[in-house]
Amino acid sequence: MSRYPSLQIHPGRGLGFLSMLFPFPQLLRTWTDHAIVLGASLHDVLTRLKAQPHLYPTIHVSYSPAQPLLAPVVLDLPANGFRLRFDGPDQRLRLIEILDFGKTQLSYKNIDLVKLPEATAAVSAKPGYPGQHGPAFRHVYNRLMGPTFPGEYFPPQDATGSHTGLYILSYPGLAFTFPLQHTAWSSTADFVSLLSSNAAASAKSLAIFIGNSWHEARQTLFVQPCLNPRSLALSMKGKEHQPDEVDLVNVCGGGIVELVRRSSTPFRIILGETTPQDLVAELGPPDAIYRKNDHRLSIHRTRRRKQRASHGSYGASPARSDDLFDTDQSSAHTTTDDSDVEDHIDPREDDHEQPAAKCFYNYFHHGFDVFISYPSNPSPPFPHSRSSAHPTTPPKAMGHLVATKILLHGNVPGSYPFNRYRRSRWVIDAETSGSIDGLDSETSFSTLSEELRNVWKGNYASEQAEKAMQNAIVLDRDWGDSPGSSYEVLEGWEDGEPAQKKGSAAQQGSGSGTTQIFGFPGMLFEVLKNDTVSCLTIY
Numbered sequence: 393m394s395r396y397p398s399l400q401i402h403p404g405r406g407l408g409f410l411s412m413l414f415p416f417p418q419l420l421r422t423w424t425d426h427a428i429v430l431g432a433s434l435h436d437v438l439t440r441l442k443a444q445p446h447l448y449p450t451i452h453v454s455y456s457p458a459q460p461l462l463a464p465v466v467l468d469l470p471a472n473g474f475r476l477r478f479d480g481p482d483q484r485l486r487l488i489e490i491l492d493f494g495k496t497q498l499s500y501k502n503i504d505l506v507k508l509p510e511a512t513a514a515v516s517a518k519p520g521y522p523g524q525h526g527p528a529f530r531h532v533y534n535r536l537m538g539p540t541f542p543g544e545y546f547p548p549q550d551a552t553g554s555h556t557g558l559y560i561l562s563y564p565g566l567a568f569t570f571p572l573q574h575t576a577w578s579s580t581a582d583f584v585s586l587l588s589s590n591a592a593a594s595a596k597s598l599a600i601f602i603g604n605s606w607h608e609a610r611q612t613l614f615v616q617p618c619l620n621p622r623s624l625a626l627s628m629k630g631k632e633h634q635p636d637e638v639d640l641v642n643v644c645g646g647g648i649v650e651l652v653r654r655s656s657t658p659f660r661i662i663l664g665e666t667t668p669q670d671l672v673a674e675l676g677p678p679d680a681i682y683r684k685n686d687h688r689l690s691i692h693r694t695r696r697r698k699q700r701a702s703h704g705s706y707g708a709s710p711a712r713s714d715d716l717f718d719t720d721q722s723s724a725h726t727t728t729d730d731s732d733v734e735d736h737i738d739p740r741e742d743d744h745e746q747p748a749a750k751c752f753y754n755y756f757h758h759g760f761d762v763f764i765s766y767p768s769n770p771s772p773p774f775p776h777s778r779s780s781a782h783p784t785t786p787p788k789a790m791g792h793l794v795a796t797k798i799l800l801h802g803n804v805p806g807s808y809p810f811n812r813y814r815r816s817r818w819v820i821d822a823e824t825s826g827s828i829d830g831l832d833s834e835t836s837f838s839t840l841s842e843e844l845r846n847v848w849k850g851n852y853a854s855e856q857a858e859k860a861m862q863n864a865i866v867l868d869r870d871w872g873d874s875p876g877s878s879y880e881v882l883e884g885w886e887d888g889e890p891a892q893k894k895g896s897a898a899q900q901g902s903g904s905g906t907t908q909i910f911g912f913p914g915m916l917f918e919v920l921k922n923d924t925v926s927c928l929t930i931y
Contacts, residue, residue, distance in 0.1 A: 397447055397472065398497040404565025404602050406430050407488055428476065430602055431618030434465055434483035435803060435814040437476065448472060455805035458922060461834050464614060465805055472496050479614035481834050483803060483815045484622060486614050490598035493526040503536055526595030529570060529587040537563055542583045544607055548574055559587060562605035568595045623757040623814060635676030638758050641800055641818040645914065646773030649798055649930055663931065664767045666795045671753060671762060678753035749793055759816030763797035771914030771931060774822040775851055797931040802833060807926050818928060822847045837919045844912050864908040867918070
């Protein structure tokens with residue numbers, strides 16, 4: 393038995409056993425930890441790799457700090473000899489590259505690409521251990537893959553001073569890269585003779601992608617549609633009901649959020665009306681349920697109510713100011729702000745008699761949380777928006793639990809909560825100035841803020857109310873002891889002063905946890921230093 397990790401190659405689909413088993417969901421549970429599938433989400437792949445440190449001891453994550461949602465995200469696994477590339481906006485696996493054939497035993501249709509030496513996998517994974525040459529052209533062309541069309545030749549770059557070019561031999565969903573001496577290259581020569589000669593070396597790398605050839609696929613590598621699911625975990629939710637993936641969240645305004653799904657009809661969440669039973673029926677059971685037990689901020693609740701009574705409403709979003717303190721609401725995967733548990737509680741209730749039914753439904757594989765609480769007045773619709781034409785209805789009976797908030801997580805590389813949720817992409821369905829195509833999850837917050845100020849201009853009760861709504865709260869997640877520590881707002885949004893927070897991070901003072909929270913009617917934006925939206929809360 394091989395002492396190396398063993399993976400099967402499936403052109404156009406991925407690595408491992410699972411990529412050929414999608415038609416048989418009953419087999420998914422057995423092989424899910426041993427597959428890397430094209431189209432899978434960054435969250436799904438990275439979570440499963442980190443859960444197997446004995447197989448994947450080292451994982452390097454590379455991204456663009458300035459444009460983390462536009463540039464590709466790269467996972468490098470040096471101990472395993474391969475690299476994974478994800479697109480920035482949707483964070484789906486687009487390219488698998490084998491860079492060292494000596495770290496993992498690779499095979500295609502039960503035929504080994506190369507015969508690995510007797511050294512153990514642990515020894516071959518050590519830095520400085522000589523890499524294994526890839527398969528020879530004759531092995532690929534005659535035994536492994538078979539004949540194919542001529543490929544592409546790339547001459548050496550002058551700046552490198554190298555005399556060796558690269559010949560890419562493509563198959564559907566698969567491509568080998570062979571070093572070739574530049575002096576031997578001729579556009580009129582037979583490529584089979586060239587790559588079989590002494591002028592060509594064994595394969596240097598292998599690429600797995602979706603497309604008929606590398607020449608065709610690389611043009612649209614990071615934007616073409618993916619047929620495979622984002623999350624293998626969703627396929628294992630249950631035999632009778634497998635929840636469909638959410639492709640896009642359409643923020644319609646007025647407390648209406650439309651979930652556009654992969655193959656099912658869209659599902660509308662109407663805040664204040666949609667019940668927990670509706671969520672489970674359409675989205676499946678939540679990955680976790682988090683009930684908040686910390687009530688240390690209850691002493692400030694009386695002060696906030698008195699201020700609202702004296703200063704009046706904020707005009708556009710009445711009686712919802714307590715919602716502005718929500719940040720993250722996850723049980724095991726993220727830090728929490730406990731102030732939202734005070735939302736919409738009858739002031740006559742005693743703090744120790746509050747019902748314990750309020751909770752957060754954490755959908756990590758969908759990329760969002762839903763807060764289950766008692767009904768309240770809905771947020772106002774976007775001005776002049778057709779999709780918000782849902783009749784405003786009074787809240788249901790106080791004893792009836794409904795969805796009152798939804799938090800859409802961006803999974804931004806470099807942010808404090810990175811990889812706790814799958815990336816949730818969203819679009820705000822509001823009329824814009826026409827200078828941009830629309831407002832979505834990839835839009836910089838400076839642009840979002842400018843457009844939303846124009847959307848809501850003239851709809852606030854006063855200029856002071858508008859300024860109070862849009863003052864930023866500073867949230868620093870780098871303070872504290874552990875990712876499970878509580879966050880406390882020490883200053884109120886109502887006072888128009890930036891609030892300080894106590895929290896936690898893996899490394900104190902790293903700066904990756906410092907964010908700002910900005911509010912617009914019915915929406916909260918958590919914004920990173922690079923002007924990227926990390927989380928959008930709809931209430």
